[in-house]
Amino acid sequence: MMAAIVPNTPSVPLRYSTPVGGVAGTSFKPEHLPAILDAGPQRDFFEVHAENYMGAGGPPHRALETIRRDHPLSLHGVCMSIGGPQPLDKAHLARFRGLVARYQPALVSEHLAWSTHETSFFNDLLPLPYTDATLRCVCDHIDQVQEAIRRPLLLENPSTYVAFQDSSMSETNFIRSVAERTGCGLLLDVNNVFVSATNHGFSALEYLADFPLAHVGEIHLAGHAEQADDEGDLLLIDSHDGPVTDAVWKLYEIVIQRRGPVPTLIEWDSKIPDWPMLRAEAAAAQTILDHCAETALMENRHAA
Incomplete structure (x- = not known):
């Protein structure tokens, strides 16, 4: 049955299937393809949403195959509904597995969220209560995904706008428990931390101090939008439609100093800028990563 839905493997060998380091x-956007090709192979990687490539072929796959020949790839799922109470959609999981097999991405990730109910699919990543029952369900779903793709999955912390009264543990403790029980890695979205901290009135620094950084295998950075809630208070939306803010950059530097260099992705999914502007955001992150690596190298030399 898998043969009917897994796309054919590209004829050109794919060269990147190992971690990409610091x-x-x-994000890969097809409109940037000419500029990317003109620049030639770079020290970078590209991330795509898995659901945009679940067809068998056509222009999306031709563009992605072109990028994949010379650049590492991160495959980011947005519709697996890891946190949902229902069983995982077997057809969706099979398509996801087929993409992993086809493109051999360096990184594979999904969200700690849910987006389906019975036969309905929501165009959103919805929060979940942090309870023992939810923990068992999430761990079971991650086990199923990791068994299907035969590799660890990175789980992304959410951006949230509501909290559940029946939550019996903190988000950081919940995420830590998931990683320890399933062996999955974590995708730390620093912008999500800042958005949630602002919306719920907690300290982003305290959240990061309690986050299990040792399990982090990738970091996301993005822009957010400011709105007002019904009471006129500030409400941040994880919009991915602008540059990374100064506050998020500062949090990112703190994380890198504590965790060390890990692959870092600039997400920009609407109001897409020209390629030079998006590339400049990545260059800013690379400067922080390189500075951390150089500092660690000098400290090791002095220690020796």
């Missing part, structure tokens, strides 16, 4: 990358 490198900054960007």
Whole structure:
């Protein structure tokens, strides 16, 4: 049955299937392809949403195959509904597995969220209560995904706008428990931390101090939008439609100093800028990553 839905493997060998290290990358947008090709192979990687490539072929796959020949790839799922109470959609999981097999991405990730209910699919990443029952369900779903793709999955912390009264543990403790029980890695979205901290009135620094950084295998950075809630208070939206803010850059530097360099992705999914502007955001992240690596190298030399 898998043969009917897994796309054919490209004829050109794919060269990147190992971790990309402390490198900054960007979301891949087809309109940037000519500029990317003109620049030639770079020290970077590209991330795509898996659901945009679940067809068998056509222009999306031709563009992605072109990028994949010379650049590492991060495959980011947005519709697996890891946190949902229902069983995982087997057809969706099979398509996801097929993409992993086809493109051999360096990184594979999904969200700690849910987006389906019975036969309905929501165009959003919805929060979940942090309870023992939810923990068991999330771990079971991650086990199924990792068994299907035969590799660890990176789980992304959410941006949230509501909290559940019946939550019995903190978000950081919940995420830590998931990583320890399933062996999955974590994708730390620093912008999500800042958005949630602002919306719920907690300290982003305290959240990061309690976050299990040792499990982090990738970091996301993005822009957010400012709105007002019904009471006129500031409400941040994880919009991915602008540059990374100064506050998020500062948090990112703190994380890198504590965790060390890890692959870092600039997400920009609407109001797409020209390629030079997006590339400049990645270059700013790369500067922070390189500075951290150089500092660690000098400290090791002095220690020796």
